[in-house]
Amino acid sequence: AQQDALLPTVEAGAIRLVGATTENPYVSINRALLSRLVTYELEPLHRDELAELLQRAADDDERGLARGGDVSLAAGTIDAILERVGGDARGALTLLEAATLLSPDRVVTPEQVHEASDRRRIDFDRAGDQHYDHASAYIKSMRAGDPEGALRWLAQMLVGGEDPMFIARRLVIFAAEDVGPAKPMALVLATAALETVRSVGMPECRIALAQATRYCAEAPKSRQAIDDIEAAMAAVRAGGTDEVPLELTNRHGAKDARAARGMDPSAHRD
Known part of the structure; x- marks a missing residue:
């Protein structure tokens, strides 16, 4: 809303708008205002x-x-x-x-x-490109089976002030989506790390995050679970929903209950 207030005067040429930001302008500036500006990227000094x-x-x-x-x-x-x-x-x-x-x-x-200087400056911005770039590098390192690389990105995020809950949620998603049934224990460890972050917090939760990160990075990978649910949901969207067969229902009427009890679901598979 504040940026919208600049639109009429910029469009009319009443002012020359010059600004500088450390944020990504394509994210932090609304599209209408950005379309009327020329952006230049300033590179870090060599x-x-x-x-x-x-x-x-x-x-x-x-x-x-x-x-x-x-x-x-x-x-x-x-x-x-x-x-x-x-x-x-x-x-x-x-x-x-x-x-x-x-x-x-x-x-x-x-x-x-x-x-x-008690420590090196960490180039990390929780609300900008660094937030997403580090998360991407972290996930891709685990996907590539590189535990040392994944731990390095994990450390940079934590030292840079990233919310450990964000990291833990990404870890749970990775364990389910990328490791899947190839190593089901990965999801158990990732979920445990999430709970450790929630109940214990920093700095101790970093240990659980590191343990789950190494486990997921070293685990064999399978996308079977996500492929299965995507295929099933695509079939439902394409063909609509099916009526639940009687033998699979939870009916309370006596007649329906007797009928359901008299049928073996395993004998009626398609």
Whole structure:
């Protein structure tokens, strides 16, 4: 509704709308407004570009860190920063500044970068493309029989703040749809992992998710269950519903009950 308010003025040319977003514009902007805009995708900076930016920030004595005195970057310092920022230029500059504050002689070392950053930045967005891309990679790794890959994507989702219930539901669906009757215990373990997430939560539920993930990835695969129900439902849609045979009904009348009891369903199979 808020975006709709922009339509008349954009369409009339009364304003020039310029915006930037970290979200997928094809999802976060409504179609009517998007059709009147030209979109450009900005790619993350390359490592050499980020390295140049960091060195310039250290050397600049007007707007950079050197305005408070000379700053030197020891060997490996830039690489240590780049390993932790996931292509984020602002994050790289912030980390360099924090590491500089930890250096009494203003010679920044990889150790000070490690101290300034307690963990690497995880490039993950729960509400955007990363949410769906990680889920897809997780499922496809299990489907390919790659437990290590599946566990890696599971870990990135959990560290990135993904809702473990979302992961558990996807795991249950995978166990039923992709493993199926080839290894029925997979569905039992996946359902148990879902219940563990519901009743225990993080961080302990990560163990149950990991156990079920490895089991499903290593299990033989069969889509027989989903193929069976899809075929049965397609037949119903095409041919309509059948009346339930008397011997298969649950009738309460005495006459119907006697008739039903006198018939063996196994003897009346088509």
